[in-house]
Amino acid sequence: xxxxxGGGLIGAVVDRLIPGDGHWPPGGSTxxxxxxxxxxxxxxxxxxxxxxxxxxxxxxxxxxxxxxxxLPVPVRDAVLGDVEAQPGWSSGFRMLYELACEGYYTDPLVxxxxxxxxxxxxxxxxxGMPLAPxxxxxxxxxxxxxxxYRPVVR
Amino acid sequence: xxxxxxxxxxxxxxxxAGASGACVxxxxxxxxxxxxxxxxxxWLTEEDLPKSHQDWAVRSRHxxxxxxxxxxxxxxxxxxxxxxxxxxxxxxxxxxxxxxxxGGAFWRFSPSDFATHRTDxxxxxxxxxxxxxxxxxxxxxxxxxxxGAAGDPTHPCTSVPPLPPVSMGAMGxxxxxxxxxxxxxxxxxxxxxxxRDYRGRPACSNRGFCxxxxxxxxxxxxxxxxxxxxxxxxxxxxxxxxxxxVTVGADGRATGxxxxxxxxxxxxxxxxxxxxxxxxxxTPRLLLMSASPEHPHGLANSSGAVGxxxxxxxxxxxxxxxxxxxxxxHGPWGATATTRHxxxxxxxxxxxxxxxxxxxxxxxxxxxxxxxxPWGAGHHRALETHLNxxxxxxxxxxxxxxxxxxxxxxxxxxxxxxxPGVITEYTMSENSRRMMETGLARATELARAAGADSxxxxxxxxxxxWHLLGTARMGDDPRDSVVDARNRAHDVENLYIVDGxxxxxxxxxxxxxxxxxxxxxxxxxxxxxxxxxxxSLLDRSGISRRWDGVPGTR
Ligand SMILES: Cc1cc2nc3c(=O)[nH]c(=O)nc-3n(C[C@H](O)[C@H](O)[C@H](O)COP(=O)(O)OP(=O)(O)OC[C@H]3O[C@@H](n4cnc5c(N)ncnc54)[C@H](O)[C@@H]3O)c2cc1C
Numbered sequence: 001x002x003x004x005x006g007g008g009l010i011g012a013v014v015d016r017l018i019p020g021d022g023h024w025p026p027g028g029s030t031x032x033x034x035x036x037x038x039x040x041x042x043x044x045x046x047x048x049x050x051x052x053x054x055x056x057x058x059x060x061x062x063x064x065x066x067x068x069x070x071l072p073v074p075v076r077d078a079v080l081g082d083v084e085a086q087p088g089w090s091s092g093f094r095m096l097y098e099l100a101c102e103g104y105y106t107d108p109l110v111x112x113x114x115x116x117x118x119x120x121x122x123x124x125x126x127x128g129m130p131l132a133p134x135x136x137x138x139x140x141x142x143x144x145x146x147x148x149y150r151p152v153v154r
Numbered sequence: 155x156x157x158x159x160x161x162x163x164x165x166x167x168x169x170x171a172g173a174s175g176a177c178v179x180x181x182x183x184x185x186x187x188x189x190x191x192x193x194x195x196x197w198l199t200e201e202d203l204p205k206s207h208q209d210w211a212v213r214s215r216h217x218x219x220x221x222x223x224x225x226x227x228x229x230x231x232x233x234x235x236x237x238x239x240x241x242x243x244x245x246x247x248x249x250x251x252x253x254x255x256x257g258g259a260f261w262r263f264s265p266s267d268f269a270t271h272r273t274d275x276x277x278x279x280x281x282x283x284x285x286x287x288x289x290x291x292x293x294x295x296x297x298x299x300x301x302g303a304a305g306d307p308t309h310p311c312t313s314v315p316p317l318p319p320v321s322m323g324a325m326g327x328x329x330x331x332x333x334x335x336x337x338x339x340x341x342x343x344x345x346x347x348x349x350r351d352y353r354g355r356p357a358c359s360n361r362g363f364c365x366x367x368x369x370x371x372x373x374x375x376x377x378x379x380x381x382x383x384x385x386x387x388x389x390x391x392x393x394x395x396x397x398x399x400v401t402v403g404a405d406g407r408a409t410g411x412x413x414x415x416x417x418x419x420x421x422x423x424x425x426x427x428x429x430x431x432x433x434x435x436x437t438p439r440l441l442l443m444s445a446s447p448e449h450p451h452g453l454a455n456s457s458g459a460v461g462x463x464x465x466x467x468x469x470x471x472x473x474x475x476x477x478x479x480x481x482x483x484h485g486p487w488g489a490t491a492t493t494r495h496x497x498x499x500x501x502x503x504x505x506x507x508x509x510x511x512x513x514x515x516x517x518x519x520x521x522x523x524x525x526x527x528p529w530g531a532g533h534h535r536a537l538e539t540h541l542n543x544x545x546x547x548x549x550x551x552x553x554x555x556x557x558x559x560x561x562x563x564x565x566x567x568x569x570x571x572x573x574p575g576v577i578t579e580y581t582m583s584e585n586s587r588r589m590m591e592t593g594l595a596r597a598t599e600l601a602r603a604a605g606a607d608s609x610x611x612x613x614x615x616x617x618x619x620w621h622l623l624g625t626a627r628m629g630d631d632p633r634d635s636v637v638d639a640r641n642r643a644h645d646v647e648n649l650y651i652v653d654g655x656x657x658x659x660x661x662x663x664x665x666x667x668x669x670x671x672x673x674x675x676x677x678x679x680x681x682x683x684x685x686x687x688x689x690s691l692l693d694r695s696g697i698s699r700r701w702d703g704v705p706g707t708r
Pocket of ligand 1: 434665
């Protein structure tokens with residue numbers, strides 16, 4: 001990672017927000033990183049809040065012994081937990097997490113894993129799929145029930 | 155700054171090109187009335203609709219967010235929501251109004267919805283009954299292309315919907331099995347979604363997530379249903395036209411409006427009749443902005459009712475979890491089936507009036523992650539547990555208009571034209587709370603009957619505000635209401651208000667079919683009385699204008 005939050009900070013943070021496993025890629029290797037970078041570049045309240053959180057992460061990491069990306073995983077998670085718990089950073093932290101998720105679940109690679117692991121096919125909302133017409137015989141029992149609404153006499 | 159008097163002229167000016175404004179413009183134009191509609195938003199293109207894009211779920215959270223405070227679109231006005239239960243107000247500013255990113259659930263009100271005070275001592279009564287609206291429901295359902303089935307024993311309607319029900323898919327059948335297991339009344343969802351090709355619109359292709367825009371056009375929106383025919387009949391529509399006040403002459407009659415056009419120029423449009431169709435937020439805002447020395451508390455507000463009595467329908471969503479997959483990636487989201495089993499007041503309950511439960515579908519991956527998955531090691535475990543294993547039951551109940559719940563101007567929060575935004579104040583009543591507790595219990599019962607192994611809920615505290623009603627209410631008594639039974643302002647004889655703000659009671663189902671039926675009925679009244687208000691007709695006939703009676707001779 002390069003830029004204002006260089007040294008791989010954004011990628012390393014997103015890797016811990018959405019860690020990979022045998023099936024899912026880690027967040028830092030997906031579009032999520034670009035989403036965070038873009039939000040910071042766009043500025044505004046959100047960009048500023050996210051940038052402040054990343055600065056906070058760097059600062060706390062330094063106090064724990066160095067660059068965030070170089071710390072052992074449990075220490076990295078502890079740093080993120082500390083940042084999240086800080087009242088001044090918690091809403092920025094949530095924004096960072098939301099951005100990471102927005103990017104992550106938009107990445108075609110992640111969409112493929114989502115389909116494989118959960119059956120949710122991201123292509124369907126874009127293309128649709130045929131479904132059998134509704135069978136009105138399903139209404140038969142209810143149709144036979146007595147009227148159930150309140151008549152109003154004027 | 156005064157408006158240039160060089161603006162357009164029309165027989166009728168309609169403010170707002172949304173669900174109700176479109177109906178009025180359509181009806182008037184077809185009757186040969188010269189109608190001009192001013193809309194603050196613009197036409198939407200396919201490009202604007204999130205679901206035209208691969209990242210639709212992200213766009214739905216930002217530029218398409220239904221909440222203008224989060225969307226911050228170029229045509230929006232600021233909305234600040236307060237009170238013990240700040241409403242998540244949802245409105246769009248575009249041709250089609252808020253019904254551009256809607257779900258299309260399309261029920262008729264029940265007869266008792268029009269007489270809740272008389273029958274249950276709850277809320278306010280409408281000045282007319284269900285049967286008055288029946289012919290207008292018919293017109294609207296044909297025009298919007300409603301899908302559904304006839305024969306629902308929980309409603310007196312006997313007419314056959316223009317289109318058969320939309321497809322259910324496996325999740326719909328699972329919900330139906332739940333209803334059947336419990337022996338409840340239920341009915342296939344009535345939707346303004348084309349189940350077959352209809353009047354140039356294609357049949358629904360089951361892409362789902364309807365509120366993220368429907369690029370195929372199967373979901374009925376005013377821009378594809380009413381507007382093309384209205385324009386073909388001669389109606390004019392000026393977009394990016396932000397109305398800042400309704401102007402009134404020395405005789406107390408509306409003369410037109412002042413508005414900012416697309417170039418930002420302040421203009422004056424004149425008309426014989428002005429129709430406000432700005433939604434439960436936009437209408438009180440405009441009336442309050444139209445205050446003048448003669449109308450110090452806002453136009454048409456001698457009753458003080460403008461902005462008062464905001465109703466939103468108490469709602470609670472129950473998200474049911476199933477061991478099996480729920481096919482969350484397809485099928486019309488607006489619903490599969492709805493029950494009116496708990497619609498009417500039941501003396502055994504500790505609340506009055508009732509609720510519906512609408513059985514819907516599941517969430518997309520992004521929303522599921524944000525709702526259920528923590529950051530860190532447990533993220534994917536949680537996602538895999540919830541995604542495509544959930545479906546929503548939406549409980550929606552009747553709300554009585556309470557004076558403390560209101561909309562007012564926010565002079566500290568201005569729009570791009572320097573006009574005030576609005577503040578909403580909403581505190582949920584005890585009746586609503588108790589009703590929703592029961593709704594939650596019943597929905598949980600239904601979820602279990604359908605095979606769910608657990609449920610989660612979003613709670614009650616910050617309700618959805620997609621049904622914004624009652625803030626310029628209709629009634630017979632001018633001391634207590636803003637418009638009469640024909641939607642004509644008590645205080646200004648040539649001003650009509652036709653949107654959801656005029657509902658004295660909000661019913662228990664999604665309101666848009668009723669909002670539009672009321673607007674069509676009001677338009678018929680305008681047409682029937684045209685010889686009393688239209689200058690061109692009066693000039694032609696040599697008859698002087700006189701309201702509410704036989705026209706006098708000049
Ligand atoms: C996400 C979402 C889902 C929904 N789902 C459903 C559903 O499934 N079923 C259902 O029945 N209802 C649903 N609704 C509600 C439905 O959209 C509204 O009931 C309906 O649009 C109200 O119609 P209206 O004419 O009162 O207002 P709108 O349709 O909101 O139209 C008002 C118009 O006035 C314009 N306007 C306001 N002020 C000014 C001004 N000063 N100058 C110029 N123009 C102005 C606005 O830009 C807007 O276009 C949903 C709404 C949302 C947001």
